[in-house]
Amino acid sequence: MSTNRDVTIAVLGTGLIGAPVARNLHKQGFTVHAWNRTAAKAQALVADGVKAFGSLAEAVRGADVIVTVLNDGPSVEAAMQAAAPALAKGSVWVQLSTVGIEGTDTLATLAKQHGLVFYDAPVQGTRQPAELAQLIILASGPVEQRSVVQPVFDAIGKRTVWVTEQIGASSRLKLALNNWAFALTHGLAESLAIAKGLGVDPALVVDVVTGGPMDSGYFQAKAAAILAENYAASFSITNAVKDARLVVDAADQASVQVDAARAGLRRFERVLRAGHGDKDMAASYLA
Structure with a gap:
């Protein structure tokens, strides 16, 4: 039977929300890779047991789940494009950033191009709820892989609201x-x-x-x-x-x-x- 320790998660973006997300995932036993445009922010997580990487390709290589927690749609898109050569087809992409309707459509298309399973999952909550693993996750995406993403959501939030299978509804x-x-x-x-x-x-x-x-x-x-x-x-x-x-x-x-x-x-x-x-x-x- 697999456990969280068998799952590697790459967290792209370690700002006010991303850093506590990475820490809480590690606390729940996941192997966590972290990348941030300002490398020092990712490096600061090493003391908490998170593995920091200087390049996006290194961060996502071998990851079962990629979690994006970046500022806006263009930032998320740029990061995933840069990571593309190292992305494994069939990997799960959990998109936590608030990027709006058009931004979500763009990212869902990108996921399809690279053979990724995409979940539109913005969060309700700011820094303090993130630190306490008390975020509310608004999730949309395919039923088939929900057993993979639910433990991720449980590690960072107090509740998951499954909105629909339709990508974009959560955004x-x-x-x-x-x-x-x-x-x-x-x-x-x-x-x-x-x-x-x-x-x-x-x-x-x-x-x-x-x-x-x-x-x-x-x-x-x-x-x-x-x-x-x-x-x-x-x-x-x-x-x-x-x-x-x-x-x-x-x-x-x-x-x-x-x-x-x-x-x-x-x-x-x-x-x-x-x-x-x-x-x-x-x-x-x-x-």
Whole structure:
């Protein structure tokens, strides 16, 4: 009977999400290869038992599963094209990055060209859930290989939502969920800013909401960060701009009117232009 130790996983991209994903896979007994464009980030995982590689071909060689956790669609596509000579036909490709509808279609086509089994599996959650293996995986893909990918999902997340066999459905769902996260972020940031602007202690907004129907763990975490002026990134403004654009573009294609989403994108863009791209998206408050 095979075990996780018999499975080699190549994690391409070891940033805020990719690094804890690689660590948690190793903790569950998988052999983990890691690659990152900034080599030092992959090398930092060696102390945790992960094998770091300087080239994409070396990282994917011998891997049963390739997991991509890169910034955007073009980055994922470029990495997999560079890795192509070492990819084994029949390997499983688990695509965790948020790349939008067109990006997912492009990557699924690439997978087919190289004989890979493709799973569209963006995650719900940021740095802290990733570190705690508490991500929610939104998975779409063929039924036949789900027994291969489910242990991977179980190692990095608390729940897997199998959306459908249709590739791209998960990425569509992720855009809807991201829109909700952005709306919550902007709503909180503006409410605290309004209180301060009107001469009221913003902490009183949090006090009134706490324990009531509008309260949530997300509300508390982002409010605490804003009040403490602590914008260490769990999900950066730069990434928020990228994902908010994907939401608006997808809505345009579907002829869905998204006034709040457009306004939220403009707000994130304003914060980005002000030089806060590396800060957490709670820095919407700084707009």
